[in-house]
Amino acid sequence: MTQTGPRAEQALAGAASGNVLLEVRNVAKHFGPREVLKHISLEIAAGEFLTLLGESGSGKTTLLRLIAGFEQPTSGELWMGGERLDTLPPYKRRVNTVFQNYALFPHLTVQENVAYGLQVSGAAKSEIPGRVNEALQMVKMQEFAASRPAKLSGGQQQRVALARALVNRPKLLLLDEPLSALDANLRKQMQGELKSLQRELGITFLFVTHDQDEAMALSDRIALLKDGSLEQVASPREIYARPATSYTAEFIGQTNLLRTYIKDEVATCGCLQWASTLPGGGALFSLRPESIHLSNDAAASSDAVRFLAVVRQQIFSGSSEHLELDAAGQSLRAQIPARGPLSGEHEFWFSPADAVPVRE
Amino acid sequence: MYSRAYKWIVSTPPILWVTIFLLLPYALMLAHSFWLVRDGMIAHEWNLQNYAKLFQNPVYLEVLFRTMRIAAGVTLLSLLLGYPLAYYMSFHAGVRKELLYQLVIVPLWVSYLVRGYAWKTILGSEGVLNGFLQYIHVTKEPVSFFLYSPFAVVLMLTHIYTPFVFLPLYASLEHIPRNLVEASHDLGAGSRATFFRVILPLSLPGLLAGATFAFLLTLGDFLAPLLVGGPSSIMIANIVQSLFGTAYDWPLGAAISVSILLLTISLLFFTERLEKRWSFR
Numbered sequence: 001m002t003q004t005g006p007r008a009e010q011a012l013a014g015a016a017s018g019n020v021l022l023e024v025r026n027v028a029k030h031f032g033p034r035e036v037l038k039h040i041s042l043e044i045a046a047g048e049f050l051t052l053l054g055e056s057g058s059g060k061t062t063l064l065r066l067i068a069g070f071e072q073p074t075s076g077e078l079w080m081g082g083e084r085l086d087t088l089p090p091y092k093r094r095v096n097t098v099f100q101n102y103a104l105f106p107h108l109t110v111q112e113n114v115a116y117g118l119q120v121s122g123a124a125k126s127e128i129p130g131r132v133n134e135a136l137q138m139v140k141m142q143e144f145a146a147s148r149p150a151k152l153s154g155g156q157q158q159r160v161a162l163a164r165a166l167v168n169r170p171k172l173l174l175l176d177e178p179l180s181a182l183d184a185n186l187r188k189q190m191q192g193e194l195k196s197l198q199r200e201l202g203i204t205f206l207f208v209t210h211d212q213d214e215a216m217a218l219s220d221r222i223a224l225l226k227d228g229s230l231e232q233v234a235s236p237r238e239i240y241a242r243p244a245t246s247y248t249a250e251f252i253g254q255t256n257l258l259r260t261y262i263k264d265e266v267a268t269c270g271c272l273q274w275a276s277t278l279p280g281g282g283a284l285f286s287l288r289p290e291s292i293h294l295s296n297d298a299a300a301s302s303d304a305v306r307f308l309a310v311v312r313q314q315i316f317s318g319s320s321e322h323l324e325l326d327a328a329g330q331s332l333r334a335q336i337p338a339r340g341p342l343s344g345e346h347e348f349w350f351s352p353a354d355a356v357p358v359r360e
Numbered sequence: 361m362y363s364r365a366y367k368w369i370v371s372t373p374p375i376l377w378v379t380i381f382l383l384l385p386y387a388l389m390l391a392h393s394f395w396l397v398r399d400g401m402i403a404h405e406w407n408l409q410n411y412a413k414l415f416q417n418p419v420y421l422e423v424l425f426r427t428m429r430i431a432a433g434v435t436l437l438s439l440l441l442g443y444p445l446a447y448y449m450s451f452h453a454g455v456r457k458e459l460l461y462q463l464v465i466v467p468l469w470v471s472y473l474v475r476g477y478a479w480k481t482i483l484g485s486e487g488v489l490n491g492f493l494q495y496i497h498v499t500k501e502p503v504s505f506f507l508y509s510p511f512a513v514v515l516m517l518t519h520i521y522t523p524f525v526f527l528p529l530y531a532s533l534e535h536i537p538r539n540l541v542e543a544s545h546d547l548g549a550g551s552r553a554t555f556f557r558v559i560l561p562l563s564l565p566g567l568l569a570g571a572t573f574a575f576l577l578t579l580g581d582f583l584a585p586l587l588v589g590g591p592s593s594i595m596i597a598n599i600v601q602s603l604f605g606t607a608y609d610w611p612l613g614a615a616i617s618v619s620i621l622l623l624t625i626s627l628l629f630f631t632e633r634l635e636k637r638w639s640f641r
Contacts, residue, residue, distance in 0.1 A: 090545040120549035
């Protein structure tokens, strides 16, 4: 069985791609009177990198703990690969977890930590050293095999935790804010390594974070949670370009929320007006700062919304300028390519296609 | 930096305390152990015959070994009682934790003597236990070996020292991060494997501290044999007590005390090193 390396796993996972691996069916979780998760339904495809994104208290960690088996759902079901998951104890689930503070066993060496999962699940004794070594190699930690966790840095502990969770070849790997304890540089580096590891192994990753940049950088899809409900589930590009709600638009990236009134297929917000096919009445639009252009810089399209605005504040950030605009009382944030100091009134424009209608 | 006067004021009381109540008595005891008794008077003549007596007269070693057997029994029994209790309270008691903790602590506030006499009334031939056994017709006559036996000493001391074993054990179990238990389950270990591979190894320092308490406290006990032990369970401290009292042989008593002290110190030294090796934080 020594042939079943990462590559073979990848081939298997590749064949199953597109299949649903994990199904969260209408799951709710109450802690006493507190409703932490409110009827969540979610499907995770085999081989996918899905991120649960949300502020603290949004229920993302609770959902992860339900899937790991550390908590029981109040109602609803979990299914994995056609099997009921939520009735199984954690040690019978083919799910492994990378804990937020790594949770390495302090009395065991790196090697023994990684071997733990194989030993307790009854892997053949002859097979264990090879697989432990393979896992340590994967995270480049072989030289620390005999060290105790207390002797390792945060980044190194992180790698050991990853190796320990992967050595059992789980179908699904859960990662609970695994990078939050690392400093910024190491974090970027680990993000890259996590992503390439996931591609190489083809294991499904369910990643929990409160950091939207991290979610954008790593995920195939992002599931945004707010107060125990799913706000939107989509790819990073889609969720950024087409936020479904004002919360999503503001949580992921920066945006201008334009409160408009629509009448006769024309949306009006102060001095701004553009054509919209939405039904009449109030409507909310999200317009990203980088969708606003300076007329002198870029030629406007024919249907562009042009407006005059006073530059109230300008912050230079290397490649771009962040502007605070005042368009006849409507304040707007704009991000334009770096172009030197601006003052007074200028003409700006945006394309109506970039103003995305969002729910409240 | 602190002034000289401040340093003097702060350090003098503890230095005085240690000198008057610890160093001086120990020095006196050590000196006595090398003197002898002649014509009912302590003669200040330096010699080693007290220590020689310890090995020549088999009674002393016999009693010492019995004392250690009783101490080992008390240690083992209080671990067998204390560990499951501490484990249950730390991992499964939930909201009852606080109440149970108080219930374990409360007996510590009751006088040692009161608890000793309680065992006398339970185990005696007219006692509660014999009364009950006769009432349910298990025995016809009062059973006499309950009281005045090494068994009674072990029972009484186990009852008294179990909280001392429980406390460090409970503290070390409480210190185990719960996500280690979750990690163990997550990696495929059931409750049994998790206990033996994670919880037990991480609680060893507490277990060792508790066992040391029970063993050493029993080693120095002299009241339990007096109250419930009888002649068959005389312990080493009883001998010391009588040598300093009615037998009036302070030098021999001091020699035995010094020997027990050395035994205790080497035991503490050994367990201290083990505890260090077993703690990983």
